[in-house]
Amino acid sequence: MSDPAKKRPWSLSRRLIVSLTISLGTLWIIAAALAGWAAVHETNEIFDSALQETAQRLLPLALDDLDEVDEHDGRAIDDATTFKGHQEYLIYQFRDRAGRVVLRSHDAPADAFPASLAHGFADVDGQRFYTEPTADGAFAIQVTEKEAHRYRALIRGLISLIVPLLVLPPIAGLIIWRTVAGSIRPLRAVREEIAARGGSNLQPLPEVGLPSELAPIVRDINRLIERLGAALEAERAFAANSAHEMRTPVAAALAQVQRLGTELAGTPQHARIVQIEDALRRLASRVGKLLQLSRADSGIAITSENADLLPILQLVIDEYARTPENTGRILLDTGSLDRLPARIDIDAFAIVFRNLLENALLHGARGRPVRVALAPDRSIHVANDGPVVTPDMLRRLTQRFVRGRTSAEGSGLGLAIAEKILDQAGGRLELHSPAIGRSDGFEAVIRLS
Template identity: 45%
Template sequence: MTRVAWPPKGSLQRRLALALTGGVMALWLLATVAAGLLLRREIDEVFDSALQEVVQRVLPLAYAEILGREADALPDLQQVASVGAHREYITYIVRDATGRRLLESHDADPAQFPPNPAHGFSDGPSSRLYTEVAVSGTIVVTAAERPGHRQKAVRDAVGMLAWPLLLLLPLGIAGTWVLVAVTLRPVTAFRCEIEARGSGHLAPVSGAHLPSEIAPVAEAVNALMTRLRRALDAERSFTANSAHELRTPVAAALAQTQRLRAELPEGAARARTVEIETALKRLARLSEKLLQLARAEGAGPLGETPQNLVPALRLVLHDLSAEGTVEVALPPTGRFVSTLDMDAFAILARNLIENALKHGDGSRPVRVALTDEGHFSVISPGPVLGPEILAGMTQRFVRGAATADGAGLGLSIVQAITQGVGGEIAFVSPASGQEDGLEVRVQLPAAKLTAG
């Protein structure tokens, strides 16, 4: 099967501008060449007619002049005096049958006239000639065109047609570029709308003002996003419903297990209830993480109004204070106002700090920092992690080489919230300013900072 060779990738605007301008210039050149050929033929006809007209006007004058001489007078050469200084483009010579010159124009060059020209038009060494013979061959009148005059006229005319190309080429490129840019503005807006779509924003894109060739693409994109939104909604709904439905029976089973453990005496049966209690607690944490993940991927993490996120961070730190030591660096004003929803930020901060406390070196504190610009970072002490481990940190249910208890969903939840606000999450190991450790950086959306 023959493969179609597609053109290389590039700006459609630039390609259209260059193609249209090049096409117009090529057509202009072809039109100039065609006009030049037509003009050459017309100029040949006009100049030949002028040569013939000069000979036909000179012939009767020369005939009258020669016959008016006395019969015994010698036929001396007579030169027509010039009326004012000027350059003749057509010169003529009147000769007798023997080739003796009888009359000529003041600017005639005998070297341009052959000795025995044929009747009618002919081409001399460097000029165009026209000859007529009268009075039984006794008078021969020849007119010659100045060498190069006809060619110069054609070159000047064609040059006047081709010269504007030098001006039209940059103007044509600039004008076509602007025209194509204005024409493609709806397509550019359409592209920006598609780029703005993500897992948290799958609203239909607007196909208004799109050209008829692009409108079906908008319809296909909207149909694709509709199917994708349904699939994601079904997945999130299943995750949220499953986690929610698990919470009540797990909590009831955990309560009964704890009561049974209190009633049983020391022994194998009580040790078994402890194992059951541990498994139920792990299941409860997993269901809680699944609910957080469903919320992070479902409802938008942006709030309706900007809020100060520092109190939410303080509350998270207070809840986790019993699990380890945390060093905190807050903005100097004690406030960070953001459009991020406070609950979403609390989930994000809790998962990052909880992960750092669980998987870090417990002998050293975890460092948490929030700046006025919205840079939120959590540094957990521990060994340096390789690039292959860092690349898979946000995969679901992946816990790497960690031995601490966990569901492997914390960083997936953080990533979902970060992507929902258009930010990025970065993992750096070793941490900034340290020889080891892991640093997680998140850029939060900042609103206008208010005093107080």
């Protein structure tokens, strides 16, 4: 069963766009349905009114025409219906009390309409009739309209309401998307500003141009950043001051212990003096790492000038190669490069390379060589023999005070310091185990900016 906490986070903009589009579409459908119902009702009323008005208008005209009809012998009917043919939506018949057709429009049939002569509206055989009799009931006029014509008009009106439903939702969705995207743009900007903050960048977030709903949140975040910056600064100052204050006493104590060891050489106490000396050396190394860490936190790597790092590389290698336990272990391959330009402070780079080389010498297989190679892309590879480091441990090695499974001495700070400095200089540190192109070992790669 999946953990609800690991589900994909929902998107505010997507939810707003979908909700508003569906809501507007639903409201449009409801409005179109109500408008369609009202259009049908109003259209029927208009057509019925047209039938009634036509009948009432034609009735007096038909009565006047009766004076010209010769005893209703039908000749006047033929004469009255010899107009040029054209389509008529409304047709009529003027009938007497007996139901005979006295006058009719040219499209009207010669036979009497099937509707009765009762006053008012009637629906017969798919036609809508309106009958208007004279005051004495001697004659009546009937006007009719085919319901098919009325239905066509109604359908055209409904189509004009329905067709926009196919076009407006996508357009409304696009408008909503652009509106929502523009509205949450400040939120995205704040998110990017927060993502850019870290231990080396605790600048306050910009508060200009923010909506009123977001401005209080940014102000609270800035207060939190300010408190965090003060806490980190106090921690760094404590670490740096402590390391600096401890450096001289530790060096003095180590010198005294070494002198004491010389004086007690050959005595039973000499072994204990050697143990104390080793402990003081480890303490001095830890103090040195803390000083490097404080320098890395202060942004030592940032510079605007390029420097040739190859001499620094060779100088550090010579420094370690002169020690008896490392003689002949460090193999340098500069490839085709005679220069190694990069935009990083040379002291900062020396700290990075010294930590990686020291890490390889301490934790690599005892007596086996450490290979330092320069690639054509100016990357620096430091590889050593040894067992494979697990992927989980490999990901954690750049965290402070984290050490792999090794019996060698170490503070767990070297790789963290190296990654911190390279990140400041725009480069990066890559760790591989097994080493690149091998089935065992460990390799650290410096990617310079």
